[in-house]
Amino acid sequence: MFHRFANPTRFQKLSKVIEPWALAIMVLCLGPGLYYALFSSPVDYQQGHTVRIMYIHVPSAWMAMFCYVAMALASAVALIWKHQLADIAAKATAPIGAGFTLLALVTGALWGKPMWGTWWVWDARLTSVLVLFFLYLGYMALRDAFDDPARGAKSAAILSLVGVVNVPIIKFSVDWWNTLHQPASVVRMDGPAIHPEMLLPLILMAVAFKFYYIWLVLVRIRQEIMAQRVRALHQREASA
């Protein structure tokens, strides 16, 4: 299964089929999702209209963690099986994950100001997400720091695996420490503690974000494969 798609040509063929579908699902979910989120969903009885920040904040925070796990898994596959495409996928995921993390931090700050009275508190959830952001930055910086791209890829892959310890800390930080940030209210043992009319736009937005990622990462992987081919052609030209 892994090795079947290690062939860049086969992968590109497949990704060209998936890409329009991913884009279509994203648009179909984002449109109604945004409409429900911004206009039609009920206002919170305490938070008023600021609750609408949630529909961006929560899906981006989910994606921030999802991207990191995806990046670490791809890095592990690249390290263990020397899978070229997995390595490219990890590289393509890093900036997207960093973007989602920044989005979660910024929307969190904008939400925190009216609700908690402060842009930022040094509680466990916020700190661990900030560390996640630094891990993304470190991954990208380490990848770029070597003259030999293969060496940078391997070093960065090891770093991304070390950083995995942070993911459960983010997830459980709201349970382990007393904090201003509210605990998990959607994925719970006894069902979501959120009103269905709010849950619907949240899920629509989450699906839209996920398919946005799938679409973007496929485009970026294809672009990287082409860039590598161009580089190889240049080298062949130079050596001929």
Add this chain to the structure above:
Amino acid sequence: MNGVLAIMSRELRLAVRQSSDSMMVIAFFVIAVVLFPFGVGPEPQMLARIGPGVIWVAALLAAMLSMERMFQADYEDGSLELLALTPVPLELTVLAKVLSHWLTTGLPLIIVSPLLAIMMNIPPEGWGILILSLALGTPTLSLIGAVGAGLILGARRGGVLLSLLVLPLFIPILIFGVGSVDMVLNGLETKAHMLLLGGIFLGSLALTPWATAAAVREAVA
């Protein structure tokens, strides 16, 4: 085991013969802490309040300054390749180097810390826990720092990159290290913080040598 001891005695002999390296780390530690009374003002209450945090941050930065050199010199003169070729597993070699790094930088920092505690006007009942938390925390810094030091071998601007890689990972140690001292100074139970520090130490002791060895292997391959 003999191999590990040989590597350690080599590291320690090198450190003793170039003792100025260790001295510079200590000097940085002291000077960095001494800057704070000038920066925030010399009121004793203020210094006592921020003292544990300042000492911990300075210790963390001082330890990090010396981390870049952990494998760098051996990498440049080629002895790291020979160390990787010895029958001693690379994980143990790495652990020996980490232990030597801690003995030559972490331990001196701990020895100097009571002096700085006096200068920062920290009450005497906090000194013991400051030393204890540093003793439990600085080995973890060396262990995690070693992963970064291995990853940046051969990179451009390795030193700056190292700080970006490892400083975020140091945050939990800083939190629980400073927290334990603050707890004691406020007359509270500090067991939870010490257990967490110990847990992080044992976790890194078990896991980081594999990552460091993998990083070093990539560098010498």
